[in-house]
Amino acid sequence: MREITLSQAVNEAIAEEMRRDxxxxxxxxxxxxxxxxxxxLSGLVEEFGTERIIDTPISEPGFVGLAVGAAMTGAxxxxxxxxxxxxxxxxxxxxxxxxxxxxxxxxKLSVPMVLRTNLGATRRxxxxxxxxxxALVAHIPGLKVALPSSAYEAxxxxxxxxxxxxxxxxxxxxxxxxxxxxxPEEEYLIPFGEANIKREGTDxxxxxxxxxxxxxxxxxxxxxxxxxxxxxxxxxxxxxxxEATLIESVKKTSRAIVIDEGHQSYGVTxxxxxxxxxxxxxxxxxxVLRMGAMDVPVPFSxxxxxxxxxxxxxxxxxxxxxxxxxxxxxx
Amino acid sequence: xxxDMTEDSxxxxxxxxxxxxxxxxxxxxxxxxxKFEEGAEDSYTRGLIHGTMHLCIGQEASSVGTCLSLTxxxxxxxxxxxxxxxxxKGADVAKMFAEFxxxxxxxxxxxxxxxxxxxxxxxxxGANGIVGGGLPIAVGAALSAKRLGRDDVTICFFGxxxxxxxxxxxxxxxxxxxKLPVVFVCENNKYxxxxxxxxxxxxxxxxxxxxGYDIPGVSVDGNDISAVAEAxxxxxxxxxxxxxxxxxxxxxxxxxxxxxxxxxxxxxxEEISDWMERDPIPRFAADxxxxxxxxxxxxAELDADTDREIAEAIDFARSGPDPDxxxxxxxVYTETAA
Numbered sequence: 001m002r003e004i005t006l007s008q009a010v011n012e013a014i015a016e017e018m019r020r021d022x023x024x025x026x027x028x029x030x031x032x033x034x035x036x037x038x039x040x041l042s043g044l045v046e047e048f049g050t051e052r053i054i055d056t057p058i059s060e061p062g063f064v065g066l067a068v069g070a071a072m073t074g075a076x077x078x079x080x081x082x083x084x085x086x087x088x089x090x091x092x093x094x095x096x097x098x099x100x101x102x103x104x105x106x107x108k109l110s111v112p113m114v115l116r117t118n119l120g121a122t123r124r125x126x127x128x129x130x131x132x133x134x135a136l137v138a139h140i141p142g143l144k145v146a147l148p149s150s151a152y153e154a155x156x157x158x159x160x161x162x163x164x165x166x167x168x169x170x171x172x173x174x175x176x177x178x179x180x181x182x183x184p185e186e187e188y189l190i191p192f193g194e195a196n197i198k199r200e201g202t203d204x205x206x207x208x209x210x211x212x213x214x215x216x217x218x219x220x221x222x223x224x225x226x227x228x229x230x231x232x233x234x235x236x237x238x239x240x241x242x243e244a245t246l247i248e249s250v251k252k253t254s255r256a257i258v259i260d261e262g263h264q265s266y267g268v269t270x271x272x273x274x275x276x277x278x279x280x281x282x283x284x285x286x287x288v289l290r291m292g293a294m295d296v297p298v299p300f301s302x303x304x305x306x307x308x309x310x311x312x313x314x315x316x317x318x319x320x321x322x323x324x325x326x327x328x329x330x331x
Numbered sequence: 332x333x334x335d336m337t338e339d340s341x342x343x344x345x346x347x348x349x350x351x352x353x354x355x356x357x358x359x360x361x362x363x364x365x366k367f368e369e370g371a372e373d374s375y376t377r378g379l380i381h382g383t384m385h386l387c388i389g390q391e392a393s394s395v396g397t398c399l400s401l402t403x404x405x406x407x408x409x410x411x412x413x414x415x416x417x418x419x420k421g422a423d424v425a426k427m428f429a430e431f432x433x434x435x436x437x438x439x440x441x442x443x444x445x446x447x448x449x450x451x452x453x454x455x456x457g458a459n460g461i462v463g464g465g466l467p468i469a470v471g472a473a474l475s476a477k478r479l480g481r482d483d484v485t486i487c488f489f490g491x492x493x494x495x496x497x498x499x500x501x502x503x504x505x506x507x508x509x510k511l512p513v514v515f516v517c518e519n520n521k522y523x524x525x526x527x528x529x530x531x532x533x534x535x536x537x538x539x540x541x542x543g544y545d546i547p548g549v550s551v552d553g554n555d556i557s558a559v560a561e562a563x564x565x566x567x568x569x570x571x572x573x574x575x576x577x578x579x580x581x582x583x584x585x586x587x588x589x590x591x592x593x594x595x596x597x598x599x600x601e602e603i604s605d606w607m608e609r610d611p612i613p614r615f616a617a618d619x620x621x622x623x624x625x626x627x628x629x630x631a632e633l634d635a636d637t638d639r640e641i642a643e644a645i646d647f648a649r650s651g652p653d654p655d656x657x658x659x660x661x662x663v664y665t666e667t668a669a
Contacts (some may be wrong), residue, residue, distance in 0.1 A: 021669065025478060051478065057508065062501025065467020069485075070475035072456055072468065073406065076669065092498075096461050097468060105449040105457060106440035107662040112669065141663050163669040 001182040007040045009151035009183055010116070010172065013158035014041070014078060016187065018048055021076060024162060027054040027063055028080025036080060038118075038177050060086050064115065065093040068167075071113040072101060076162060081117035084171060085131045090115075098167040099142030112165040116158070118174040119147075119261055120211050121309050127297035130305075132261035134209070135268045137169045138239050144168045144192060145239040149213035151181040153236055156190030164192070173211040173261075193240035197249070201231035204255040204319050207246055207272055209235060212259040212291075218312035219319060228323050238268055246272065247280050254285040255322045259310050264292030286322045291315060343557035346622050348564075349399065354624050355633070357399055357556065361391040361612050362637040364415040367424050368587075370641045371414070371431060371445075375591065379649065380431050384445045385412040389554075389586040392611035393518050394419040396559030397486060397581070400567060406454045406472045406485040408465035411446050412518075412585070413458030416488050421453040424641060428648035436651035442662065454483070462523070463489065463496030466515075470502045473513035473570075484570045485513045486563075492523025494537050503576065507544040510575035514566040517580045518553065524589045525597040541578040553581030554611040557618075584609075 004012070018024045026044070028036075032055045035042035045053040056063040060081065067077040081087065087094070094115065101109045119132035138145045144166050148154035154172060161168040198213060199220050208216035213234045220230040231249050235241055250256045256276055260268040269290035276288045294308040340347070345354060368386040375384060387394065394415035398407070401420070409416040417427060422438070430437025431445055438448045449457030456472060459465040469487030476483050493499050494517060506513050517537045521528055534540060541548025547566070551558040559581050566577035584606035588595050595603070619625045625633075 023479060057501070057505060059501035059505060061498055062467050062470075062505055065464075065498065065502070066471035066474055066505065069408070069456070069468035069471020069473075070478070071471070072451075073472040073475040074479055074481075075475035077471075092461055092464060093467060097459075097464055101449075101457070102665055103662045104439060104443040104447040105451075106438065106442045107665070108439070108451050109449055109457065110665045110667075144664070165665045165667050165669065 001184060003180040004151055004183050005178050005180050006148070006151040006154045006172065007038065007177040009155035010040050010158055011042070011044065013155045013162070015044060015047065017159055017162040018052060023074060024076045024078065025052040025054065026078040026080060027056050027067065029056055029058055029082050031055055031080050037082065038174060040177060041080070060089040061093055064090040065097065067113045067115070068093055068098045068101070068111055071111040072109050076112050078114045078116060078162065081115055083129050084117045084119045084133050085128050087117065087133050087136060094137065094143070094167070095140045099140045102166070103142060110165050111167045114161045114168050114170060116170045116172065119171040120173045120175045121261065121293065121298045122305055123175055124300065124302060124305065126300040130298035132171070132293060134171050134238060134260070135262045135266065138268060142167065143239065144237065146170045146192065146237045147210040148172060148236070149210050149234050150176070151179065151183050153190060153234070155183055156188055157236065160189045160192055171210060175211065190236065192237045193242050194236065195242035195245040196234045196236055197231065197245070198234050199230070199232040201229040201253065203229045203253055203323055204257065205231045205233060205246070205249040205253045206257050206259065206315065206319070207233050207235065208259040209238065209268060211261050212310060215310055215312050215315060216259055219315035222312060222316045223319055226320070228319060230319060241272070243275055243279070246276065250276050250280045251283040254283050257289045257291055257315060257318055257322070259291045259315060261309055262292055263295050264290055265295050267292045289318055289322065291318065342622060343618055344561040345399070345557040346618060346624060348560070351624050353399070354619060357395050358615055358619060358625070358630070359633050359637060360395045360418055361615060362633055363424060363640065364391045364394060364418045365612060366637050366641040367414055367418060367427065370428070370645055374431070374645060381433070382444055383590045383592065384431070385590050386587040387412050387415040387585060389606060389610070390518060390520060390583045391415055392556040392615065393553040393559055393581040393583050396556040397488070397516050397563050399560045400564050401454070401486065402483070403453050404481070404483045406456050406469070406483060407488060408456050408469040408472070408485065409458040409488050410465065410490055410493070411458065411460055411462070412490065413448065413488070414445070416458070417448050417450065417455060420450070420455045422448065422450050422455065425644040425647040428644045429651045432648040432651065433653065434648060434651035435654045436647070441654040463493040463498035465489065466493065466496070466498045466502040469513055470506045470511060473506065473511035474509070476512055482571060483512070484567050487513055487515050489515065489517055490523065491517060491519040491521065491528050491532065491537060494540060495531055503540070503544045503546070503578070506576040507546045510573060512570035512573070513576045514563065514570055515576060515578045516563070517578065519580050519582050520585045522589065522597065525593070527597070536580060538578055538580040546576050546578060548578040548580070550580040550582060553583030554609050554614065556611060556615050
């Protein structure tokens, strides 16, 4: 199968859906000629024109709100939010408006929009361009949240998101844009709420999202060499969450670590760990561990930044301790 | 009696522009808004309605005058003080009351309440509990109209309080840059809760904000339905012709406090009574009578009919079923897909 980058995968997904559905258009900062700072959208304006690939002023709350209004009136907008960190700017329109219109109107209004943005530290971008804020939006009923972990997921989840009639937030790992993966030539969609078992194992379950899937896979490689069989599961969407697949795995392995690049406290890892404790407690041989980003603003210096996010070595070390019966309690 | 229809005559714009039936319906809607608000207030006082509400008594000409020439496919976005906008855009007062009473028979099946009534079938994209929240949404509706080739115009109601929100400035700028078919209608009732515009706003007239975005801005007597209708028609025509947005400021006054918690300590009794003397409803009724559109008896009949309609609406609301609790989580997400 051909291999393409995550960036190309996103670009293809958007182009295919725009060809299929004339009500789809895209707006955001520097999306047209510039194709975004990450060049993810390069070439789209040549095919679709500035009427459908719309450069906006630097007015994040405004243009996210425009997408909400357009979505409520027959269009299917994709909003490009240049950095995930800018989510703080758009919270009213995303969380008070987009997320609640369908419910507040008793089902009369709906908001079929996609907000695509990114996550991920270690790009030396400091505290305001490095955050992984998926937990913030996953907390809000009415929003769906997708976290692709490779080019394959990025394409299939984006196409599903564009066709969904709910507001969907997709976070892409900005460090993975140039990473290649096998992506079929023919059309496919990845349904929301279906986890992907990336690697089967019997001793411990590593549940990892987005950027952390490759971290978990590397840890699993290391552990395999030591005779520890780790299962790696990528939930792919955290809202909706494929709880059943996660619970089944933990019932089999009886140990689990949840890994996500958002801050650990009150985060995605906490939520998934809680659900496993509630629903698989009697199958567990050890506490479910959480591994997220440190609870610190992301520092600039590489010497510091690299310490703030989970690594394959860290995950493997934690897994060893769980499997050896050495219980770990959070510091 | 013959009416001099020329522009120079003293005949108000609305009367020389609209057919008698439309004018009669406009007066009916003004009565209906006033009585709806009074009925809501009375029901609240009697403990039948919970929460809070923001009444627009005194502002009826602004709502009705703004919506007078709109079609059902034209959109509006509304505000927390939005009951008048709903009625002006054609909402059924029985379903509105049912929503206030938290009933399944309400516009939003009891999920929205006073601040969130939406009626897309009449182009009403909903009221909003966040000051300024509807502004970008209105511009988005105008963007989709332009993108998808519809000729509808969006009216964006907002209050004087919202003119200092970033959402206002971002929205007007984008609408102006892209010449979108939207009309920004500021209902300036002089106070954002207790803070007067003199203390909050750097310009004398909110219409002056238009200069910053190079769009037309006009300030009118918001208690004069004719003045409102004329300004809006000009703005709507401009929007529909693809020439872009306008800002219309309807200067008006809310007789009641901001919400049920307001004790009116920031304004004088004299100020309130001065404005009550400028009541837009008898003013319009008198115009209709003096120009031979309605007789005194017909006005009295409208008055009585709307009393009856409101009483029946409250009965409908009270007797409706509560929402089914097993459906509490329905509509958090829609299950349909494109």
